[in-house]
Amino acid sequence: MSIELPQVSVVGAGRMGEGIALAFIHAGLPVTLIDIKERAEDERDDYFERVRNNIRGELLMLVRLGVLQPEQADIALSRLTLQTRDRACEALRRCELVFEAVPEVIEAKQQTFAWVSEHVPASAIIASTTSTFLVTELSEMVSTPARFVNAHWLNPAHLMPLVEVSRSAATCPQVVERLLQLLKRIGKVPVVCNPVAGYIVPRIQALAMNEAARMVEEGVASAEDIDTAVRIGFGLRFSVLGLLEFIDWGGGDILYYASHYLSGALAPRFESPQVIADNMHNGRNGLRDGQGFYDYRELDVEAYKQQRMGAFVQKLASSGLTPAFDGALAQA
Secondary structure, three states: OOOOOOOEEEEOOOHHHHHHHHHHHHHOOOEEEEEOOOOOHHHHHHHHHHHHHHHHHHHHHHHHOOOOOHHHHHHHHHOEEEEEHHHOHHHHHOOOEEEEOOOOOHHHHHHHHHHHHHHOOOOOEEEEOOOOOOHHHHHHHOOOHHHEEEEEEOOOOOOOOEEEEEEOOOOOHHHHHHHHHHHHHOOOEEEEEOOOOOOOHHHHHHHHHHHHHHHHHHOOOOHHHHHHHHHHHHHHHHOOOOHHHHHHHHOHHHHHHHHHHHHHHOOHHHOOOHHHHHHHHOOOOEHHHOEOOOEOOOOOHHHHHHHHHHHHHHHHHHOOOOOOOOHHHHOO
16 A cells, blocks of 8 residues: 655755755655755756755765665655756645745745745645744745744754744644644654744753853863763753753752852852742642642652663663773772
8 A cells, every 4th residue: 555645845955955855855755855046057957966965965974874774875865856946836736845944034035935825735834944033923924824833943954853843823723733743754853832032942052052151251161171061961861851850850949049049159140930939839849749840749750760760871871971880990
């Protein structure tokens, strides 16, 4: 029995467009990658060759890393169709999902959405991949805003599992669900967030990166030691426990008092938000109270903790950082 494959197009053949196209062809779905920029014929041919070579290079990297077999890389690349704007109309008429991945210039996005809206069927989902503009700002640029969402991919798009999906008040819930299911089908882990600047990851990431740079500026530690601390301390733990889950493990009251001290010693930016104080005063400090940001009252807490610690031990092992029994004696 043949499987009906959804028709996907990506408008914008730059770095993000290449990464999104690669994610789909790697997962088995054909993609039309559309170069929106008008070019002379020889320039267009050179550009398409460069794009195809970029994607081929990423596939060959996966071969060298043992993720793909050489023949699988060839099969994946055969699923890619490169098209110019003037020749892409037929592909768009069959399209069920189109991602906009043009430069972060509002005029470019307006022109692209007007053109896409003119050619895709009424049932097609239109998704921006912007990391700058809100879905509420862009939804009015398409016909039928109910089918418009934002899908913010993280680089490298073909490897990073997370995609942040943001909807406006006008977006149809069924459109969001269709997009989530397709993203899951290609192995992604989508999350849904409201239309707020910074989404989830970029907002947290900006704070962390600025603080790391500030510590270098203040001479707190070397760049190398700060990055080592982030990779070995911050990164390993938070790849297993989410930030809010980690608050529940340690206790919201601990964060409250630590934040109060840091805000006095360093800067007001370290003060905790009101929700931390509210949780503390309402006896919702996390695991030990049975409630925090999560509800643990109906959970087998010991089994849950063992599962999380098991995942952490696996992370340590894959990083070559598992503490060795009698390790000190072996080095004596």
